[in-house]
Amino acid sequence: MRRTRLKHVCLAALLTLGGLGGTGALPAAAAGDTAPASGRAPEITPASAPASAGLLSALRERFGLTEDEAKARLEAEAAATALEPKARRTAGAAYAGSWFDADAGRLTVAVTARASQTARAAIRAQGAEVRVVEHSAQALDAAKSRIDGLSAPPGVASWHVDPTANTVVVTVARDKRADNDVRRFLTQARAAGPVTVDTAAAAPATFAAGTVGGDPYYTGNVRCSIGFSVYGGFVTAGHCGRAGAGVSGWDGSYVGAFQGSSFPDNDYAWVSVGSGWWTVPVVLGWGTVPDQLVRGSAEAPVGASICRSGSTTHWHCGTVLARNETVNYSQGAVHQLTKTSVCAEPGDSGGSFISGDQAQGVTSGGWGNCSGGGETWFQPVNEILNRYGLTLHTY
Template identity: 75%
Template sequence: MRRSRLRHLGLAGLLVLGSLTTLGTLPASAADSPASPASSAPSAEEPAASAGLLEAMRRDFGLTAAEAEDRLAAERRATDLAPTAQRAAGNAFGGSWFDADAGRLTVAVTADATPATVRAVRATGAHVRTVEHSARRLDAAKTRIDRLDAPAGVSGWHVDPAANAVIVDVVSGEHADNDVQRFVDRAREAGPVTVRTVPTAPRTFAAGTVGGDPYYTGNVRCSIGFSVHGGFVTAGHCGRAGAGVSGWDRSYIGTFQGSSFPDNDYAWVSVGSGWWTVPVVLGWGTVSDQLVRGSNEAPVGASVCRSGSTTHWHCGTVLAKNETVNYSQGAVHQMTKTSVCAEGGDSGGSFISGDQAQGVTSGGWGNCSSGGQTWFQPVNEILGRYGLTLHTA
């Protein structure tokens, strides 16, 4: 990469979030008293949110700067709390999610949980809700549904802990289709299922070569996700293993070392030839360039932001995890669904919550004018699959 270009972009320029090659689609309880809210002031270990990030949350969530700071602090607490609360729930664990209105983590436990178990979960500071089905049962039902062949009228399915069911999304107007009906019937045999309607089917689509800060594989343009030691991670549909990659200036960056799509949608690219990696996500002038300090997984309900070379920086909410998305090329598993918009050329780009890497953009539906939903492949899965180490600040 030319040094003059680096001076122009600053540190984040090396993370050139390219352009999305795959955007698409879709698209009775026991309550306890709320825990006292902790101060939203960042501790010495918690760097303050940048003014740009707070401005993006004001724009996309309708929050004041103080409300955005409070939400980010509450989400950090919920993220840190979730593993402890799950261990406390044990076999009675029914899932967990961040309740944005209450500003706290909610943990579901089954009705057969012992009083001692409920007390242990509440002692962590989480709100407790009683549900019928355990997370283990719901996950097992989803796994059985994953073995079915889904027709095009079914856009995907995921476990929804708040609904305590497996949600099967059917494209509007396709409910009467015989193949869809058969799929739904077989899905209901697998376990507790709720059918919902989505506006359109998921799809991936490549972007032609246009200006910006992309990387290119042939005539396909995609976005860099996160720097790892030795390269970066991105979406699998952007290129196959062995394919060469060039940067924004068409100079050679490196090569796809591993790639998987469908079934998964992830890949990693080695870098060389004067290119190097830094722990930064590009803010595109909308927000300050964001340092990456880790990859702690944000809970359902938490805010998340996306960076991509076509539509730049947008924020939304984590809607679901471990969703199977039924693209026309085949099903992709273990995806996270968000309310963030994206468009063609944003594929592979970064999803980040605060300063914690979350995943790489896969696909979705809609656009950033009228809105939509986007899925990402979780970054920790990619790191584990290829034995990579995230480059952090």
């Protein structure tokens, strides 16, 4: 689908490589672009609304909810996102992780037996459920860090701390469970701390693609998707281009260049824009749902709903499955990724992940596709902003 160009306030046009509905802010197209034949101005979600009508519709379809249930879920997720750092401070050293419980509609906070009754009561008074577990978040993070120091064979897909299971979960490709190198790695991983082993249908891969039609940005013969606008440019995936590489837009015109890029170890980059291009905190709706403004970057908890936009498969939703996961791509391990149940395909790399109106991260890679399903990881946007000293462009 060819990207539409719409007037927004006094800007001539907007460039979107994201998918349907509201996700990350994207840079504007070259000056002189005109509005489409419809002349439709972008539909913007009011600040007082929990989400655009299109986002609510997408969540209803993805999770089988009524409109009221979708609104209630988004409001509950926003409350859980705001509560999580408060609960962490209250629990102190006894904190063992937290997640959004969609059935209960509230945050669950895990604590060890070290947590006092006063602290537990205070967390409940803040609106969260409390679960007592064996291992603290600090202990689990330390175990994961020790596993990060190991050399993982290709059959090992990823590993992350799972607060719901109170363990480090190591995921292995299903057809590699019996591989001697994989078994040796699992033995070493179990020695690092509490570990359980899970299987995936396939090993993860990045979602870059060769040059094809659609609404991409290009670097050389690689097509990727823009993530979120920052002042001076946009953020995207590091595997899409190296520092200094030039970037062209959907129309072939020069946009700017990669100013910083890291892959593997990380999977983030930022591209400066110029030559008549500029940035706005908007993602267009691809003609299917209203446009969404980006209003911040508060990190959604595990269990929260999340949606992704990209230049290949447009808009898909799912849930946050894990944070701070190490993913073992064929090019090398990438750390501190967030795992989701959202699908993606080649060309979606770098695209926006958003929860409500809060920017979450840029698409890194995954397994599967949007026909049969799969899982996708993203690099958290706040880490990218902090690494390069960037400021997210918000409304």
